[in-house]
Amino acid sequence: MPVFSKISIVTPSYNQAHLLEETILSILGQRYPNLELLIMDGGSTDNSVDVIKKYENEITYWISEKDNGQAAAINSGFRKATGDILMWINSDDMLMPGALSSVAEIVRDKGDKVFIGDCLHFRKQPGGPLDAWGSDVANDSKKLDLSTFDYVIQPSSFWTRSVWKITGPLNETLHYAFDWEWFLRCRSKGIAFEYVDKCLSMYRYHEGHKSSGGGEQRRAELLNIYRRFNPGKADLYALLMQEADRKHSLIYRGIKKSLHFFKSNHSYARLLKAVYPGKFACYSIDDIELLVRML
Structure with a gap:
C-alpha cells in the first residue's frame, strides 16, 4: 500500500465568495486521502462564511476574523498545520486535477526541497473572450536568476515542513512581494529548487486581482527586495x-x-x-x- 504523506494547504481569503468555492472544490476534488485544508478568512463581509460552512465537514480548520494582512494569515495557518508537505493557494486560484498525488510522489522521491511546477494562466472579462496561456518555468529557471526575475508561480510551488522551519515564516511587513522574498530567503539558506514537469495549478487574473493593482506600494516592495538580494x-x-x-x-x-x-x-x-x-x-x-x- 502506498504511503500518502500529509499535505497541508492554507487558503487565505477576503471578500472573494464568488471565487472561493471553485478554489475549495479544486482542493477537495483531488480526493487526496491525507489532506489538511485550512482556510484563513480575513473577516469577509460578503457570503464567504456561508461558502466555507457548506464544506466545513471536509475542512480541517477555518476562521473568519480581521487579520494583519495576507502574509500574516498564511503564517497563522501554517502554525496550525501539521502536514509533512506545505503549500498555499489563494482564493482566486485552483489546483489542477491530480496535483496533490503528483506532489506527494515527487516529495517521496526527492526529499527536502522547494518544488516549482507549471501553471495555466487565464483571464475572463465579463462579456469578453477567455484568454489563457501557459508557463515555461523550466526554461525560465535555467536562463534567469531568481533574484532578478520572479519566475516561481506560487500556487504551483510546494515544499517540506523542514524547508519551512529552516527558512522561517513569511515577512508580514510585505503585502505584495512576500512570496518572492520568501523564495529568495529559501535559496539564501541553501535550499535546493527543483522544477516539476507538471501543470499543477490555474492562476486567475480578474478585476480584483491583488498583484495587478499593487501600484507604487508593490514596486517599492520589489525595489527593497532587489536592494537586499x-x-x-x-x-x-x-x-x-x-x-x-x-x-x-x-x-x-x-x-x-x-x-x-x-x-x-x-x-x-x-x-x-x-x-x-x-x-x-x-x-x-x-x-x-x-x-x-x-x-
Missing part, C-alpha cells in the same frame, strides 16, 4: 520605476513614431535608451526588458 539590479529598477508612468508621454510617442518611420524595433527598452541615452547607457536591452516585466 540583487543590489546590482536595484538602481536599474529604481530608474524604471521613475519611468513607469511616462509610457504615454508626448516624448515617448514622438520617439516611437520616429523609430517606426526608420523601421527600428521600437520596444520600450529601446525607447528608453533612445530618449535617455546617458541614463540607460550602461544597461542592456535584455536587462531593461526583463525588469520592465517586474513593474
Whole structure:
C-alpha cells in the first residue's frame, strides 16, 4: 500500500465568495486521502462564511476574523498545520486535477526541497473572450536568476515542513512581494529548487486581482527586495520605476513614431535608451526588458 504523506494547504481569503468555492472544490476534488485544508478568512463581509460552512465537514480548520494582512494569515495557518508537505493557494486560484498525488510522489522521491511546477494562466472579462496561456518555468529557471526575475508561480510551488522551519515564516511587513522574498530567503539558506514537469495549478487574473493593482506600494516592495538580494539590479529598477508612468508621454510617442518611420524595433527598452541615452547607457536591452516585466 502506498504511503500518502500529509499535505497541508492554507487558503487565505477576503471578500472573494464568488471565487472561493471553485478554489475549495479544486482542493477537495483531488480526493487526496491525507489532506489538511485550512482556510484563513480575513473577516469577509460578503457570503464567504456561508461558502466555507457548506464544506466545513471536509475542512480541517477555518476562521473568519480581521487579520494583519495576507502574509500574516498564511503564517497563522501554517502554525496550525501539521502536514509533512506545505503549500498555499489563494482564493482566486485552483489546483489542477491530480496535483496533490503528483506532489506527494515527487516529495517521496526527492526529499527536502522547494518544488516549482507549471501553471495555466487565464483571464475572463465579463462579456469578453477567455484568454489563457501557459508557463515555461523550466526554461525560465535555467536562463534567469531568481533574484532578478520572479519566475516561481506560487500556487504551483510546494515544499517540506523542514524547508519551512529552516527558512522561517513569511515577512508580514510585505503585502505584495512576500512570496518572492520568501523564495529568495529559501535559496539564501541553501535550499535546493527543483522544477516539476507538471501543470499543477490555474492562476486567475480578474478585476480584483491583488498583484495587478499593487501600484507604487508593490514596486517599492520589489525595489527593497532587489536592494537586499540583487543590489546590482536595484538602481536599474529604481530608474524604471521613475519611468513607469511616462509610457504615454508626448516624448515617448514622438520617439516611437520616429523609430517606426526608420523601421527600428521600437520596444520600450529601446525607447528608453533612445530618449535617455546617458541614463540607460550602461544597461542592456535584455536587462531593461526583463525588469520592465517586474513593474
